Amino acid sequence: MTPRFLRAAALAATAVLVTTGLSACGNDEAEGGATSEAATLRLGYFPNITHAPALVGVKNNLFADALGAGTKLETKTFNAGPAAIEALFSGAIDATYIGPNPAINGWAQSKGAALKIIAGTTSGGAALVVKPGITSVADLKGKKIATPQLGNTQDVALRHYLKEQGLNADQQGGGDVSILPQENATALQAFAQGAIDGAWVPEPHVSRLVSESGGKVLLDEKTLWPNGQFVTTHLIVSQDFLKKHPATVTKLLQGHIAAVDLVTTDKAAGQKAANEQIAALTGKPLKDDILAASFANLTFTVDPVSSSLFASAKHAEEVGLLKPVDLKGIYELGPLNSLLKAAGKPEVSAEGAA
Structure with missing residues (x-):
């Protein structure tokens, strides 16, 4: 399955979703003053192999192709979750790939107002x-x-x-x-x-x-x-951006799905693209044996493995690193599931959210 085919399939799915009203975001667009699409999408990610779909999505222009000519993609890299969360809080970025605990902390700090988890990315490793x-x-x-x-x-x-x-x-x-x-x-x-x-x-x-x-x-x-499944990386978006530009978020998800499909269906191409992007960002590509061993220990999936997120929050509470926090509502999987359904793929859930 080629990247071109994946992009075409995702574009078709997006067309279906936009026509049907953007699923869970439809009311926001009608009542929240949402604009058509954003002129710019500022996306954060890390130069880590656990962010391989992000690396591949940027390197192979999967995000840019999904967004189309009407939205410019700007990217920013981070080395730690707290810095990415601060950038999201300040409005310096609109969405970012990030680990589970920084997302939990960001949700807690903002009292559930700053972000939403919109897709899984990586499990294990x-x-x-x-x-x-x-x-x-x-x-x-x-x-x-x-x-x-x-x-x-x-x-x-x-x-x-x-x-x-x-x-x-x-x-x-x-x-x-x-x-x-x-x-x-x-x-x-x-x-x-x-x-x-x-x-x-x-x-x-x-x-x-x-x-x-x-x-x-x-x-x-x-x-x-x-x-053997637990969330390592997922994709989050600013709630403000999601409300204002649901169509742009859907297109970001379209590119994300294409990137995850690439790294899972063509591992050789996925490893090569991810390592080339790491080299471009850091000047130091991973050695071939390390790259292969790392990929073998990781599972790339759009499923957020939500049950592990709630368990991780409880673990942080139990060791005194997090005050009790209500995580109900931290996921917004409607747009992702609409795309998955349109493409004939299994939908995902926010198990443990209640």
């Missing part, structure tokens, strides 16, 4: 990698383990897992296990130098720790989730 001498959870006691950032998705996962195993870790790096939040590049170097004993990280850092520094996977996070 995170693990606890340790020194070969660590063979059990009990061996983690007294060890130093890195995570990407305090309160980020992998940090919450590690803290909750340790708590479930009867081990404590405080936010200052103390306790049975010393958790040391740091940038992934720093963690890679620290692990190679022996300054830390392991790290709970996403791909491609899992594969790099194993391949380049002799680490071993003590725990693949997918073993903790039903069917």
